[in-house]
Amino acid sequence: MRKRVIEFHNFSFKYHSQKNPTLKNIHLNIYEGEKVLIVGPSGSGKSTIGHCINGLIPFSYKGEMTGSLKVMGQETKELNIFALSKMVGTVLQDPDGQFIGLTVGEDIAFALENDCTPQKEMFEIVKDASKMVEMDDYLPASVHHLSGGQKQRVSLAGVMVDKVDILLFDEPLANLDPATGKYAMALIDKIQKETNTTVVIIEHRLEDVLYRHVDRIIVVNDGSIVADMSPDQLLTTNILEETNIREPLYIKAVKYAGCELTEDMHPADFNQFKADLCRKNLLEWFEDSNPKTPSKEGKTILELKNISFSYSSGHETIKDVSFSINKGEMVSIVGKNGAGKSTITKLICGFEKPSSGSILFNGKDITNETIKERSLKIGMVMQNPNHMISKHMIFDEVALGLKVRGVAEAEIKERVDNTLKICGLYPFRNWPISALSFGQKKRVTIASILVLEPEIIILDEPTAGQDFRHYTDIMEFLVQLNRQGVTIMMITHDMHLMLEYTERAIVFAEGRKIADDLAVNVLSDIDIIEQANLKETSLYNLALKTGIPEPRKFVERFIEYDREVRQVGSRDAILY
Amino acid sequence: MLSYIDRKSPVHQLTGVTKLICFILWSTAAMLTYDTRILLFLFLISILIFIISKIKLEEILFVLLFILVFLFINNVAIYVFSPQEGVKIYGSSHVLFEISGRYNVTLEQLFYQLNITLKYFTVIPAALLFIVTTHPSEFAASLNRIGVSYRISYAVSLALRYIPDVQRDFRNIARAQQARSLDMSRKEKLPKRIKNAASILAPLILSSLNKIDTISNAMELRGFGKNKKRTWYSARPFQKSDYFAIALFSILFIVTLIITFHDGSRFYNPF
Numbered sequence: 001m002r003k004r005v006i007e008f009h010n011f012s013f014k015y016h017s018q019k020n021p022t023l024k025n026i027h028l029n030i031y032e033g034e035k036v037l038i039v040g041p042s043g044s045g046k047s048t049i050g051h052c053i054n055g056l057i058p059f060s061y062k063g064e065m066t067g068s069l070k071v072m073g074q075e076t077k078e079l080n081i082f083a084l085s086k087m088v089g090t091v092l093q094d095p096d097g098q099f100i101g102l103t104v105g106e107d108i109a110f111a112l113e114n115d116c117t118p119q120k121e122m123f124e125i126v127k128d129a130s131k132m133v134e135m136d137d138y139l140p141a142s143v144h145h146l147s148g149g150q151k152q153r154v155s156l157a158g159v160m161v162d163k164v165d166i167l168l169f170d171e172p173l174a175n176l177d178p179a180t181g182k183y184a185m186a187l188i189d190k191i192q193k194e195t196n197t198t199v200v201i202i203e204h205r206l207e208d209v210l211y212r213h214v215d216r217i218i219v220v221n222d223g224s225i226v227a228d229m230s231p232d233q234l235l236t237t238n239i240l241e242e243t244n245i246r247e248p249l250y251i252k253a254v255k256y257a258g259c260e261l262t263e264d265m266h267p268a269d270f271n272q273f274k275a276d277l278c279r280k281n282l283l284e285w286f287e288d289s290n291p292k293t294p295s296k297e298g299k300t301i302l303e304l305k306n307i308s309f310s311y312s313s314g315h316e317t318i319k320d321v322s323f324s325i326n327k328g329e330m331v332s333i334v335g336k337n338g339a340g341k342s343t344i345t346k347l348i349c350g351f352e353k354p355s356s357g358s359i360l361f362n363g364k365d366i367t368n369e370t371i372k373e374r375s376l377k378i379g380m381v382m383q384n385p386n387h388m389i390s391k392h393m394i395f396d397e398v399a400l401g402l403k404v405r406g407v408a409e410a411e412i413k414e415r416v417d418n419t420l421k422i423c424g425l426y427p428f429r430n431w432p433i434s435a436l437s438f439g440q441k442k443r444v445t446i447a448s449i450l451v452l453e454p455e456i457i458i459l460d461e462p463t464a465g466q467d468f469r470h471y472t473d474i475m476e477f478l479v480q481l482n483r484q485g486v487t488i489m490m491i492t493h494d495m496h497l498m499l500e501y502t503e504r505a506i507v508f509a510e511g512r513k514i515a516d517d518l519a520v521n522v523l524s525d526i527d528i529i530e531q532a533n534l535k536e537t538s539l540y541n542l543a544l545k546t547g548i549p550e551p552r553k554f555v556e557r558f559i560e561y562d563r564e565v566r567q568v569g570s571r572d573a574i575l576y
Numbered sequence: 577m578l579s580y581i582d583r584k585s586p587v588h589q590l591t592g593v594t595k596l597i598c599f600i601l602w603s604t605a606a607m608l609t610y611d612t613r614i615l616l617f618l619f620l621i622s623i624l625i626f627i628i629s630k631i632k633l634e635e636i637l638f639v640l641l642f643i644l645v646f647l648f649i650n651n652v653a654i655y656v657f658s659p660q661e662g663v664k665i666y667g668s669s670h671v672l673f674e675i676s677g678r679y680n681v682t683l684e685q686l687f688y689q690l691n692i693t694l695k696y697f698t699v700i701p702a703a704l705l706f707i708v709t710t711h712p713s714e715f716a717a718s719l720n721r722i723g724v725s726y727r728i729s730y731a732v733s734l735a736l737r738y739i740p741d742v743q744r745d746f747r748n749i750a751r752a753q754q755a756r757s758l759d760m761s762r763k764e765k766l767p768k769r770i771k772n773a774a775s776i777l778a779p780l781i782l783s784s785l786n787k788i789d790t791i792s793n794a795m796e797l798r799g800f801g802k803n804k805k806r807t808w809y810s811a812r813p814f815q816k817s818d819y820f821a822i823a824l825f826s827i828l829f830i831v832t833l834i835i836t837f838h839d840g841s842r843f844y845n846p847f
Contacts, residue, residue, distance in 0.1 A: 056793055082802040090797050097790035100798070101809070102713045102737065109809035114799040116807050126809070158798065351751040371754040380755050386783050387745070388752050390775040401756035404772065448756065 004073075005166055005198050006030040006053060011067035013048060013057060022048045024223040025067070032165075035192055035199040037209050037231075040220035041244045041467040043437065049220065050170050050202045052076070055084035072165055085111070089159025093171040095151035096144075104130070104146070105139035108157045129157040132191060148337040149180035153187065160191070167192070169201045173208050174465060177336045177493050178535030181205070185212045204467050206240070207248035207538065210268055219243055231268030236261040244469040249496065250542040253558050254278045256565070257285035270538055279546045286554055298326035300363075301487055302348070302378075302456060307357035309347055317343050318354070319511045325456070330478070330488045332498040332519060335508035336533030341491045344508070345458050350374045379454035383461045385441040388448070394420070394436075395429045398448045405452075419451040423477065439470035443477070456487040463494060472566065475501050495535055499523060500559050507532045520552050578639060579740050581708045586817065587629035592710045592718030594818040598825040599706045600722075605829045606698040609836040611844040612687075615694040618832070622701045629709055636704050647696050651689055662688035668847045684847060691843075712737045717808035726806050734791070738784075745783055749776050 008028040014021040022045045030036050040046040051057040058065055059081040069076050072087050092098040101107030105126050112122045130136040133153040138146070143154060152172065159167065169188065173181040189212040192199045203209050206217075210231060217234050219227035221243040227234055234240065240247045247255075251267055259278035266272040275282075302325040309318040318340050325331055333341050346352045348359060350371040358367045361377055382388055391397040395416060402412045420426040423443050428436070433444060442462070449457060462478065463471045479501065482488050492498055498505050498519045505522045507515035509531045515522055522528055523537050539558050543551030582588075587595070606618055633640075654661065662684030663669045670683040710718065716733035720726045758772040795801075836842055 054797055056797070060793055060796060081796055082799050085797050085799050092790070092794055092797075094790055097787055098794035100791065100795055100800075102711070103810070106713050106809045110795075110800070111798040113806050113809055114802050116803055116805055119807060119809065119811065122807065122809055162798075346751075349751075349755055351755075371751060372757055372759050375755040375757055378755075380752065382748070382752050384783070386786065387749050387779055389782075390753070390778040400758075400775070404759075405757050452756065 002031040002033075004029050005032050005071065006200070007068070007070040008049075008052075009068040009070075011052070011065075011069050013052060013063055013065050015061060015063040018063075020223075021064075022223055023052070026225060028218065028225060028228065030166075030198060030200065032198055033192075033196050034215045035189075035213070036201070037206075037214045037217045038200065038202045038220060039204055039206055039217060039240075039245050041204070041469060042439070042465075044220045044243075045223045046202050046220045047170060050090075050168055050200070053166070053200065054088045054090040054168055055079070055081040085164075086162055087164060088166045088168055089162055089164035090168045090170065091152065091155045091159060091172060093174050095148060095155060095175055098155055099143045099151070102142060103139070104135060104141050104143055104154050107143055107154055108139075108161060110158060111162050125161050126157075129160045130154075132160060132194070133157045133187065147180070148176050149183060152176065152184055156187075156191070160195075164197065166198045166200060169199070169203070171203050171465075172201065173203055173205050175337075177533045178208070178495055179530075179533035180337065181208050182211050182535060185209060189213065204245060206245060208535075210248060210270075213269065219245070230263075232263045232266055235267040236263060244467060246468040246471075246496075248538060249558070250275070250538040252562065253539055253542055254282070256558070256561055257281040270541065273545075275542060275546045279548075282542075282546055282548060282554075286548060286557055298328045300324045301327040301361065303360040303363075304344075304348070305358045305360065307344075307347060307354045307359070309343060309352060309354045316355075317511050318347070320357070321508075321511075321513050322357075323506055323513060323516055325487060325489060327455075327487055328482070328485055329504065330482045330502045331490070332502040332505040333489060333491045333508065334493070334495075334498055334505055334522075334532065334534060339508040339532065340511040341508050342460060343511075345380065345460065345489070345491065348374075348458065349378055349380045375452065375454070377455050379449035379452060379457045381442075381446050381449050381457065381459045381462070383464060385438070385445045388445045389433055389441065392432055392434075394425060394431055394433055394444055397433060397444055398425075398451050401448060401452045415451055415453075419447050422481070423447040423450070424473075437470075439466050439474065442466075442474065446477075450481070450486075454486075456489065457481070458489045458491075460491045461493065462490055463492070463497060471497075495523060495537055499537060499555065500563065507534070509533075520555050524552055524555070578704075578707055578736060580711055580736075581631055581635055583630045583709075585628060585630040585709070587625065587705065587709050589815070589817065590821055591812045591814060591818050592714035593721045594814070594821050595706050595710055596718045596722060597822055599702055601825045601829040602702050603699045605832045606695055608842065609832055610691050610695075610842045611832075611836050612691055612694065612846075613844055614832045614835055615691060615698055618698040619694055622698055622705075626701055626705060629705055631705065631708055636708060639704060640700070643696070643700055647693060651693065654689060654692065655685070659685060661685060665843055666845050666847050670847070687846070707736070711810070713808075713810040714812065717811040720806075720808070721811070727801065730800075738787070741787070742780070742784060746776065746780055749779050749783075 006029070008026045011023060011026040012021050013023040038046050038049060048057065051061060052069055053071060055076060057063065058077060065077065071084060076084060099107050100110050108126045108129055109122050112125060126139070127136060130139060133156050135150060135153050135157060138150065143151065146154065172184055176184060185208065188199060191197070201209060214231050217227070217229065217231050218225055219239055226243060227239045235247070235251050250270060254261065257278060259281040261267050265274040265277060305322050307318055307321045308316055310316045321344065333344065335341050343352065347354050350369060354367065358365055360366065366374060389397055391400055398419060399412050399416045402415060417426065420429050423446060425443055425447060433441065436444065463474055466474065475497065478488055490502065502519055505517065505519040506513060507522055507528055514531055515528045523534065524540050528534070529536055537555060539555045540551050543554040548554050606615065609615065659679050663682055665688060666684045668684060672681045672683060674680045712733045715736065716729040719729035719732060753772070753776055758775055764772065
């Protein structure tokens with residue numbers, strides 16, 4: 001029999017700060033050498049399971065624990081966090097926050113230093129570990145100058161030096177661009193095969209994880225395990241849909257087409273997937289409809305002309321970028337980590353001054369206007385809501401911008417109440433912000449910008465770290481705003497978001513604009529995909545694989561259909 | 577502000593431990609002596625070291641000005657509380673002009689306060705230099721090497737390391753708040769500017785606390801604090817120049833002490 005390395009038996013956990021248990025009577029075994037994926041919506045308890053395995057629970061986060069959890073055959077509550085860290089290596093979600101050392105070498109060596117390893121030995125182990133993650137050329141480099149993917153590899157090497165039995169990844173894809181995410185999954189796979197480590201991945205981007213083989217998927221919902229089966233088996237069920245986890249798009253398309261999935265078709269691995277069996281259904285479904293994409297030609301509201309910019313003299317972060325945004329549009333800005341996407345938005349908002357070029361708003365040059373002056377027209381929602389919230393109560397936070405503008409008290413109340421209603425926050429208006437979830441906080445920040453009635457709203461990664469339900473909530477909310485005439489620009493790594501919600505995408509690579517086209521076209525152009533670290537959509541590949549003519553149209557058809565289905569769904573939800 | 581400045585200079589090449597030992601010797605010498613000749617000499621040397629280190633004045637100007645303000649306040653306070661200190665020490669009184677009561681201006685008092693100021697000027701550049709020329713990772717290692725507990729050493733070096741991070745967060749938050757019309761530029765009146773600045777502080781503190789939480793979890797998960805001791809990846813072995821520097825500073829230290837104390841008084845009396 002295979003050795004059990006992690007055993008949850010009738011395990012429950014309740015944080016001291018919470019009223020109800022986060023984990024309820026969990027039974028779960030993970031075996032040596034297995035690669036297991038734990039998925040679940042936000043707040044389902046999947047991260048808590050991770051914390052229990054690496055010992056942050058109960059040693060760092062306190063709470064009530066019942067039942068038993070054994071790691072490598074030992075009860076965790078009888079161990080300490082250090083003993084556990086020798087068995088379980090954790091790669092945390094935030095690649096920046098977890099760096100302790102300043103240089104790559106020093107960070108990788110951190111665990112060794114704490115073990116009092118002599119320096120000479122330490123150099124050798126660090127060298128080996130860095131080789132394994134292909135970072136051996138970067139040992140003296142400062143960790144802050146690395147790209148997102150490199151940072152993650154350094155963190156991985158940092159736990160590998162301990163020769164751990166279990167590697168735990170907490171949302172490894174959260175901050176990576178699509179291509180880097182793919183590479184990360186391949187690397188995890190390679191390391192697992194070379195070292196026969198048990199790998200546990202906690203992630204909600206299911207399709208991206210399934211890029212490489214996974215032995216088992218565990219679905220967590222509301223503190224309980226609702227499924228524990230092979231990926232092939234899981235994809236034939238409706239469990240994912242019921243728990244608000246986004247299925248791989250090609251699976252969804254096949255299901256829409258009415259094709260019955262079976263395990264023998266190997267749906268989890270796109271390359272092995274016997275899609276041919278669904279060809280007939282897909283063709284019928286495709287012909288069944290003729291999608292049309294309404295294209296609205298509006299007046300130009302924002303125009304960037306030959307913008308260049310550099311943070312420090314010499315290296316140009318933005319090189320001669322020009323584009324324009326029409327009134328009422330919803331546009332995606334995509335590209336690899338560090339391509340200059342955020343810098344562009346900073347230039348638009350006046351946070352930075354371009355070294356050359358001009359920015360026009362409604363035909364008027366605003367290049368020399370201050371942040372405050374521009375804020376009357378352009379609103380910016382930052383990625384991290386905690387960077388924006390400064391008041392205790394929701395109402396005050398949303399009212400803040402109006403108050404400093406000296407708007408009359410009665411008008412403030414009216415405008416804030418209206419905005420809160422639009423954002424679905426009205427029932428909570430007298431709540432403290434600290435009681436809100438991350439997604440709700442995000443809405444508060446959107447509301448606090450919206451209340452100022454800007455003509456354009458720019459959002460930096462509006463859906464990062466959100467599960468599928470919150471993702472849909474936020475995006476549908478933005479669509480509504482857009483329909484009311486607000487122009488919306490979004491920076492995103494989420495290819496599906498770009499396909500589904502924005503007609504047009506502007507693509508950046510190395511500080512240059514390399515494409516400005518329909519989202520569908522961008523994602524079917526291999527050249528652009530490679531240059532900008534994007535990822536082709538599996539829908540397109542499905543169409544190619546099954547020989548559907550006009551794969552682009554197929555993608556459009558899917559998006560149209562999917563939106564209709566979901567709108568009907570949400571209407572039903574309101575009815576009941 | 578107070579972060580490591582990377583340069584290629586003889587000062588940078590010394591190990592952190594050497595710099596720390598030299599700095600301690602240096603500041604002890606400067607603290608003990610009131611001998612103007614020695615202080616002047618040390619002051620000139622500190623300027624020389626500064627030039628050798630290739631650190632530019634404007635890079636530390638902000639902190640320097642900050643300290644100078646304190647120095648000024650200190651000088652005023654000394655005079656207010658003890659206007660006759662110089663007379664007491666040097667045993668004579670050359671009155672320049674009277675103000676009222678015991679408040680007059682004497683050459684002795686001015687000379688005494690000049691010495692105090694000189695002390696600041698010899699110690700502060702050295703302290704700043706030590707901080708900006710010692711790589712933060714080596715900083716912890718060197719504190720630990722001279723006997724400070726490694727937990728405290730690490731805490732100090734982490735704090736120094738996070739200064740640039742906090743500065744960046746501050747800038748981001750400030751701009752986001754400005755984009756909501758919270759003006760902090762000179763266009764706004766001062767009380768309002770202060771009030772607006774406060775609205776940056778709340779998110780800044782929150783995000784810093786979050787950072788601390790993440791980093792302490794990350795450290796614990798990798799075994800920080802397990803043993804009484806730890807080794808250091810970035811500790812550097814002593815070079816010839818290190819021994820030379822320590823020897824030089826020790827000699828300097830001893831010589832200044834001999835000159836200071838040989839006539840039984842820590843003060844040099846020109847009067």
